[in-house]
Amino acid sequence: MKQNATLDSSFWIHSVGAGLVEQLLADFQLNVARAVTNELTEDCPSGARLHNLMREGKIHLADPATAKITRFGPGERASINLAIENEGWILLMDDRRPFRAAEELGLGPVASPVYAASLYRRGVLDQRGVLTVLARLSARSTVSPQLIDLALAQIAVTTKERK
C-alpha cells in the first residue's frame, strides 16, 4: 500500500514544472483538498493536469473536517489541517511561511527540492536527471533558493560517496 500524502498548490505547480508527477504518483497516494483544487484552475497547465488525474481516479479529493489552522491562504490551510487530522500522512509543501508553521506543528513537511534529492539517493533519478529537476525548480523562482542549495548539497555529497 502506498504512503498517503497531501500537498499545497505551490508544491504541485513546481512538481509539474520539474517533471516529478510520475514519481509522486508512484511513491504516494495523493489526497488533495478542495481548496487546493479551487486554486489550481483548469485553464492553467498544472491545474489542468491535476483535474485530469483526479478524473482518472489517480488523485483523491479529501477535505479536512476541522479548521485548526486559520492562517495562510485557503489551500495551504486546508493541506495543513488535513495533515494534522491524518497522522502519518506526508505533507508536501513548498511555500516558505506555511512550511515553517507546519514544521513548528511537528508535521515534518517535505519540499520539492528535498524530494528530488531523495529520488537521486534512491537511484530513481541519475545525476543528470536530478540536476535537471533542480534547475527547473530554480527557474520557477518561487522555490526557496536555500532549499535548492540544501538539495544540491545533499546530491553532491551522495555523488562524492558513490565515487
Next chain:
Amino acid sequence: MATKLKTVSVRLGDEAGVRVSKAAQLARQSKGAFLARAGEQAARQMLLDWAVQRHAGGEASLSELAFETSLPLEVIAEHASEQHGAEAVRMYLTSARRLAKALNTPRFYEEAKRAAKSLREEAVARS
C-alpha cells in the same frame, strides 16, 4: 452564469479624451469598453508585480496572494518565473560550482551547466 457588471465613471481632459476616442476607434470598441479593458489589464499587471514582490520578500504565500488579488495562483507563479527565473538559475549554477569545487566532483558542475542549458533550449522551443 451572468456576470454582474459594475459602473465606474471617469473624467478625461481634452487631450486624453481625444486619445481615448481615437484608440477606441482603432480597437473597434466603444470608449467605455476600451477603458474597461485597459483598466482591467493595468490592474492585473500591477497586482501581478505586487504579488511577485511580496512573495519574493517572504511576506505572503502564493495561496494568500491568489486569494487577496483574485488572480489565478498559477498565473502569479508564472509571472514570478518570468521576472526572476534567469537570476534564480544563475544562483543555482553558482551553488553547483561551489559544491563541485569543494567536493572535487567537477562532473557535478558540468551536469548542472548542461541542465541549465537544456532549460534555455526548452524555453526557446516554447516561445
